[in-house]
Amino acid sequence: MSNIHKELIEIHGRISKSTLSRYARAARDILLLFEAPRYAYKVRQHLLFPKKIYAVDNGLLEVIRFSSTEDKGRLLENAVFVELKRRGYDPFYFKKQQECDFILQDGMKALAALQVTWALSSSKTREREIQGLAAALGRLHLTEGWIIARNEYADFRQDAWRIHVRPFWHFALDQKSIPISIEALV
Secondary structure, eight states, rough: OHHHHHHHHHHHHHHOHHHHHHHHHHHHHHEEEEEOOBBOOHHHHHHHSSEEEEOOOHHHHHHHOOOSSSOOHHHHHHHHHHHHHHTTOOOOEEESEEEEEEEETTTTTHHHHHEEOOOOOOOHHHHHHHHHHHHHHHHTTOSSEEESSSSSSSEEETEEEEEEEEEEHHHHHHHHTTTOOOHOOO
16 A cells, blocks of 8 residues: 555645555455455454455456556556455465465365466566475475466476476366365365
């Protein structure tokens, strides 16, 4: 919220944080915006850590974004979040030294960890995404994780974990391909 507040001040001049909070709360109340809390074992920490904000629609996200550059990876991440919400999940994000975009839970049990990236073609991006996913998998005691990309498909092992890379269209159309629903796990 602080970054948005700073950008709004630069664009429009003075705006109070309380006004921005009221607008954000109203947008959440009418389901235009959603929050993903940071994964933590203690409920109190969920309240203290910053939340990631997602929009109900990528078109809306494009209209309200304050960046002049196109961020295709952010749009893809937003689309994955919306699909997870559609499937009935309230995703968390994981962050220690590295970050993992989405953690899905059933009660206190972690079901899946997912990373989202536009492409894994850059070795730097590939390393960052795999490290973030591996950190989450290790902490949550999961054996496999998923990376959702624009149009890549692969399966490989990274240390003790199986990593599945799937294109977004595959993830969105074939709910059984990524076992992140309770029905698929039984």
